[in-house]
Amino acid sequence: MRILVTGAKGFIGKNLIVELRNRGYNDIYEVDKETDELSLGKFIRDCDFVFHLAGVNRPKEESEFVEGNVEFTKHLLTQLEKREKPIPVLFTSSIQAEKDNPYGRTKRMAEDLIFDYGRKTGAKVFVYRLPNVFGKWCRPNYNSAIATFCYNIARDLPITVNDPNVVLKLVYIDDVVNEFINALNGCENRDGKFCEVATQYTVKLGDIVDLLYSFKKGRENLSVPNVGDDFVKKLYSTYISYLPEEQFSYQLNxxxxxxxxxxxxxxxxxxxxxxxxxxxxxxxxxxxxxxxxxxxxxxxxxxxxxxxxxxxxxxxxxxxxxxxxxxxxxxxxxxxxxxxxxxxxxxxxxxxxxxxxxxxxxxxxxxxxxx
Incomplete structure (x- = not known):
């Protein structure tokens, strides 16, 4: 199977591609901002499945939301429609699509384009309105609070918590990747027209911060967290992935x-x-x-x-x-x-x-x- 992945250098794209290769998928076309139009056209003509992960969520200009989330999706689907066979498309949307903000509106518009493509071509489409995703390789100080907190706390940098009682809905990157590969193999977790990651967590922001500081303190008091708690285990793995490379080791008494x-x-x-x-x-x-x-x-x-x-x-x-x-x-x-x-x-x-x-x-x- 030849797989096309847009947003290949992003947080989800990097994790997905690594695991696809772990599982023996070797024909992967990686698309990012540097991919030229000629290569993109060839990839679209050759592929058997599309993971459409590319998108814009923090642009310099608001017009980039439309360009990155809507126009590129329209361009991708227009070329896929020219194929002689329907090509399945998995699209990463966001729970922000339920809200009336520039990012949410353009994600919702892209969803509509995906559903229209499925109706016109008969291709199977998978639309995931993802909540906050956390895990290794997420860019800190960008659009992920957990990535920022992990990065800063590991480096003794300050963090800002406006309201510790804010409740976050979260999914872990490995669970996302497993779900996406299940969808690739026709075993998606579907709820109506949308698909979703089965394992989700609802946690207060203040509780997350307390856990992260306890992970840092663990080097001093030699404590390790309760990894029998699934969320704590995954958050701990995430925190450790943000340690500075010169601080992987620590001395014991x-x-x-x-x-x-x-x-x-x-x-x-x-x-x-x-x-x-x-x-x-x-x-x-x-x-x-x-x-x-x-x-x-x-x-x-x-x-x-x-x-x-x-x-x-x-x-x-x-x-x-x-x-x-x-x-x-x-x-x-x-x-x-x-x-x-x-x-x-x-x-x-x-x-x-x-x-x-x-x-x-x-x-x-x-x-x-x-x-």
Whole structure:
């Protein structure tokens, strides 16, 4: 299938083209402002499906709304009508088409042209009145509040929130792209004459801003958001995509001494904490137990023995572990335990605990693991 994409260098166009190629669609004609008329004509004559994503939403002159949203659409459809077969067209409109402003009026006019083309030619048409779209590669400080907020917050730049109680209707770019490719394959999500992205979110602007600032603070307090919440997961991915390239990394507080080191890595309120522990050869760490705290040890480098003893028993249980064979060892409550480096190199192991460490209530009690 030969696919024509207008607005190919735009936010939606870039994401769509990348995913089309991921799925094996290689004959893609990319149309943008630099495409000459001769090339455009050839693409239209050859294509089997059109994603019409091009449009003008923030011009210097109001007349550009008509030129970019109406006249170009009319020109595209006029040439498609000359084809010997009906060519399906998917068009990205906007919820602004419901409003009486220059952008909305011209988007509505373009919709009418698309529907007329479908009636005249018998071609299948897909018109999506998209709400606010968010995700990677959206241009900040242009027409997306979320892109602007992500970009500015990641760079310690100020943002302006006029009314935090404003409610935004949102769709995520990957959901948009999936829906568009479903439409390409005849499985669109249709509601009457319009099509829509099935997964949508309604969120207050102030809540979005609070989340974005919490993502930024996560580097300091080692917290990660609740990615079990679908919107939070997608917003977090969006925020991370706007990090400055020179700031992809950040340092952790490594507590080191003659025995090795201990470094907290990630903390969550509902999924516990992850830390990294390093033990020098011949050193033993631990010799404590917990009432409720549960841990998992995973040695990824070196050789060690993990010893357990139920606090009211004398029997010692041993597990020999090494980075040559990854094996998780559960640390149950009520068992005092330690870990000893029995090799010639450092032991590096990952610890997961079922709760973040609370210095006010550490739930950690010293007791020798061997008697």
């Amino acid at each position: 490594m507590k080191a001494d003659e025995r090795g080191s201990f470094t907290e890595f990630l903390k969550t309120e509902d999924r516990g904490q992850i830390s990294v522990n390093v033990i020098k050869p011949g050193i033993t760490k631990g010799n404590h137990w917990h009432h409720t705290k549960v841990e998992k040890f995973l040695v990824v480098s070196g050789e060690a023995i993990i010893r357990f003893r139920k606090i009211d028993c004398s029997e010692v249980i041993e597990y020999r572990v090494s980075g040559n064979k990854l094996e998780v060892v559960d640390i149950p409550p009520g068992y005092t335990h330690n870990i000893t480096n029995i090799g010639n190199s450092d032991v590096v192991f990952i610890i997961w605990a079922n709760e973040p460490f609370d210095p006010q209530r550490p739930d950690t009690y010293y007791l020798e693991s061997t008697m």
